[in-house]
Amino acid sequence: MLKFWNSRLLLFVVCFVCGSLSQAQKRQGNIVEYFGKEKVNEVKEGMVTHVFKEAVYLPTKRNALNSISFPTDKVFKNFLMTHKTVSEGEIGLVDHSGTTQRWTKIKVDSSSTFNSRVLRGSYVYLSYKSNKEDIVLFEASGHTQAIINGFPHEGDYYDFGYSLIPVQLKKGINVFVLKSGRFPRVRARLIKPKSPVLLTQRDMTLPDLLIGENINYKGAIRVINASPTWFKNYTIKAQHSGQVSVSEIPAIPPMSVRKVAFEIPTVGADATPQKSTMQLQLVGAKDWPLDKQQIAINIKSKNDKHKRTFVSKIDNSIQYFSVAPSSTHDLEDGALFLSVHGASVEAVNQANAYKQKDWGHVVAPTNRRPFGFAWEDWGRLDALEVLKEGKRIYQPNPQKIYLTGHSMGGHGTWYLGATYPDKFAAIAPCAGYPDLLGYRDSFVKRALSASEEELKRWGITPKMLEEMQKKPLLTDMDHMILRAGNPSRTLKLKRNYLQQGIYVLHGEKDNVVPTFIAREMREVLGKFHSDFTYYEYPGGTHWYGDHSMDWPPIFDLFKQRSIPVDSTIQKMEFYTASPGVSATSHFATIIQQQNPLEISSIDFNKEDGVKIDTENISVLELDLDAMRTNSKDLQIDTDTLEISSTGKIYLHNTNGSWSTGNKPSSKEKGPHRNGGFKDAFRNEMVFVYATKGTTQENEWYFNKARLDAETFYYRANGSVELVADVDFSPKAYPNRNIIIYGNSDNNSAWNKLLKHFPVQVKNNHVSLDGKEVKGNQWGLYFIAPRQDSNTASVGVISATGTNGMKAIYSNHYLLNGTSYPDLLLFSDGIMDYGTDAVKCAGFFGNDWSFERGEFTWN
Known part of the structure; x- marks a missing residue:
């Protein structure tokens, strides 16, 4: 059975809650204009050689019982690992309601955009006939994913304009299949890169240079390797104000893009606040410049609002956070306010929404992106990293730490406050929902009894209401998988709020996060909590100016609360x-x-x-x-x-x-490494892909590792290192998490890290503590302790054969809101039947044994 909340409907709830639709629609205007300038063929990365103007699309209907963790998708499956072509009128799908869907022709509008309501959630098929083998950059936006000549790639569903995928065109017909996202529009074109390796200024991460702070500044820029060979032993030279910094950059795999770090020279104490220009050079052997870019950067006073960067311990990427420093210069023993932003809001705008406080500093993390992870998963880790950085820089009174946020950041406040109750003296969720799935249940209950006027105000259509009425039927397997999501079930941790003062702020007429959500939370708190304040701003909608967050009574409550000494x-x-x-x-x-x-x-x-x-x-x-x-x-x-x-x-x-x-051995489970599977994706993770299999196996495991790196880049502003198994040495990557792509037959790193683990995978065979499962159709995810480390983990993405490799491509473990226990074994039927195709799921014991764990079998 297909058990869980429909992923697209859940995505709608996220967008609805966070107000992200309108914000992204504002941003996409620039992209539409950019694509629409047909007379301008040159872009900074090269020459536009083809704009896709005709396509066929395939409508897909929502299935309310589809799983967000294991979505069924027969269309995706049909194009995966094939060179399938389609034509207008061809039957593409018989959907879950029994309706036949056909591929239908569509053309672009005047802005070179495929733009129609029917595209929302649909597949768009594009083809391009090349007269020769060639390398191009595929640029597209508005899509959640792309399958290019059978290989999946990450999409650009937030219309950031960041998507540049190096593609090896084959002579003849090349197929590009795009899954449209929540916006009913898609754009696509091909660019001939100006050189095999180049820089792109799209999506840079830069700090503000602060007068009087003699610190090591770091930025990040993307390097495109549009060549079939590895890009190694190169540097980036940054020149600014007469000073030069040279940074070695990591190896970049063939036909891929990686965001790399570089050092920025400091500024002198006599500098003045201004907009400045920095030159970056991509330098090869003998200091030969491969590419040059002029980069705009700001010089600011450390006493003004500004951005700072740091190196994340998740993946060694460069992340930024924004600060509204205290109006009291050189404040000592002051307060620190961690403020988490809403969806589509940049951290710099979050900090800008506050007046500077005389008794503390406002620090705003990014959640890894303006949309990010709803402050869960890697967004949670980002918030903790920025909190640590804020404490290091500003040395606040350890008893005077506070948490607040708006919209999705209001959710982040509820969630982080419940998860880390001893880190904050008080919290102030503004226009927030406590729990995404809990919000869904509350929202559905309210929507089913709402008036037509309320439904219209909330943007709920009759079809959406019909989807909401379908109730999922959960099996033991579903419950085992959902258990992995318990850390995100905020209300199960609600009594942790007893450690904090709380100020709940909500607009009286909020139609994005409806006011009834806050009133329900007021009722929940009223049953056990004696130290909270609830206020509805009269006439307030979702955003009613700076007082939507920077509300003086919040900070009055904060001032009266302190974290107790142990x-x-x-x-x-x-x-x-x-x-x-x-x-x-x-x-x-x-x-x-x-x-x-x-x-x-x-x-x-x-x-x-x-x-x-x-x-x-x-x-x-x-x-x-x-x-x-x-x-x-x-x-x-x-x-x-x-x-x-x-x-x-x-x-x-x-x-x-x-x-x-005695204290348990570090080899056992504990706070340092505990599972589930998604927990492997942190701790300076390294992706190690198989090269010892067949040509097809090697090609597909490399592409899967590259796809995950693309996904983590797009969703998390990430920068993940890829390594071939033959180049991997455990001593070269001590105490770092390793993600293995492949099995013991084709990935030579397997026996270096997993030889004695109770789970073994090879071609046509899986052994789970001696229990054997045979066939080439099995995919497997699991997490294991790294035996040569007391802290690091090994994540495994494995298959028993070609069909199993298809299965491992279909799931969303790098998306927040998804649930994955320590181990999952599933067949290639996962794309047809969802969780019914899961054979085994569960958790290892505290000693990481299968015997002392809990597992459910189908």
Whole structure:
């Protein structure tokens, strides 16, 4: 059965919640104009050689029971790994409702855009006949994905205008199949690159240069390798204000694009605020310049609002955050306000929305993109990295840290506040929803009983309402997969809010995040929380000016709240769904769970001796130095244990009986690495692809690794290193997460990292702790500990054959809102039947064994 909420309808909910549709529509005007200038054939990257003006499209209907994690898509499957061609009138699909859909002709409008309501969610088929083999750049926008001569590539669904894909054209017909996104328009053209390797200024990441700060500045620019060979041993030379910085850049695979870091010279103390120009050179052997670019950059006072950059520990990419520094220059022991933005909002605009405060600094992270990850998954990690950077730079009072945000950032405030309750003295969600899936359920319930006027105001059509009424039927397999998403179920962690003061701000007439969402949350808090303020701004819509975020009563509440010193805490509740996401509150750390990714909790009280009630905890750490108790006894659940008054102790739960013991081995699960599968994509991850298989296997595993790197670039402003298995040495990448593409027969890195793991994959065969599954149709994702490291993990994207390789291309593990446990085994039927094609899913035990884990089989 097809079990989960339809991915496109869920995407609509995200857009509706965040107000992103209108914002992206404003931005796309420049792109339409750019494509429409047919007389101008030259672009900075080369010459436009072809603009696609005719196509055929295939309508696709929403299926309310489709899975966001495992979407069914027969059209995608038909074009994958083939050179299939289609023509007008040809039957393309019989959809889930039994309706026959045919390929239909469509032409571009005056702006060279395929633009029609019927395109939303449809496939668009383009073809180009080349007289010879050639290399071009494929530029398109408005699409969620592209399949080019059978190879999938990431799309440009936010209309950023960033998409430039090097393509090896074959002589004859070349096929480009684009999946249209939420906007009913698609544009596409081919560009002959001006050179095999070049720079593009599209999507640069740059800091502001700050007068008087003698620091190492870093920026990032994309390098296009439009050649069939690796690009190695090159540098970027940055020249500014008479100074030069030279940066080595990493190797870039054939026919790919990577955003690379470079150093920027500092500015002198006598510089003046201005817009400046920096020259970048891409330099080869003997200092030969391959490309030059003039880059605009700002010089600012550190006391004015500005951007800063840093190196992310997720993937070594350059990320930026924006600051509204305190109006009190050289403020000491001040406050820090982490402000998380809404969808389509740049972090720089988030900081600009605030007046500078005399008692603290506003720091605004990016969520890795204006849309990003809704402050979950890698958006969550970005927020934590920026919080750490803000603390390092501004040295705030550790008890005066606060969290706020608007719209999607309001959700981020609810989510981050519940996930990390001890990091913030108070939170202030503005126009936010607490939980995406919880919002969906609440929204659907309200929509089904709403008036026609309300539905019209919310933008809900009769067809959408019909989709909402379809209820999913969940199996044991679905529940196992959904369990991996528990860290994102904010309301399951709601009692963590007891550690914070809360100010809820919402517009009285908000029609983007409807006001009833805030009222429901007020009711939830009212049942257990005594320290929150709720305010509806009279007549306020979703955005009613700067007071939508920069509302003085919020900061008045903040000023009256402080994070308590650990030793003063008499009572505390703490909940988590995963020690790998959130393990610690003050002096207590949940090291291991009994049931992976179910909710774990402690209820601590030392008003009359130390008492702790727990749920779903296998190992608990207490820092007695921080807790400062004179008690010699500790009551935990029904057991009483003798404790010392200093140091850290580890409490172990064995079949319901507690005892003190040693700290678990770092080789076991814990906060440092815990799963599920998506957790492998961090910690300076490296993608290692197979080269020891057949020509087809090698080609497709390389393309899958490149596709994931493209996806992480687009979704997360990322920069991932790709390495061939024959060039991989564990010693060269110590303590870094490794993602393996391939199996033990075709990826020579397998035995270096996974030889003794209980999951083994080779051609036509999978072994799960001795249980064998045979055939070439199986795909597999799993996470494992890296045995030569106490902290790093190995993520595996593997298949048993050609059909299994098709299966691994269809899922969305780099998208927030998706759920993947430690291991998933599925057949190539995944694109036809969704989760019914999952053979096995579950979690390894705390010792990473299959035997002590929890798994569901179909």
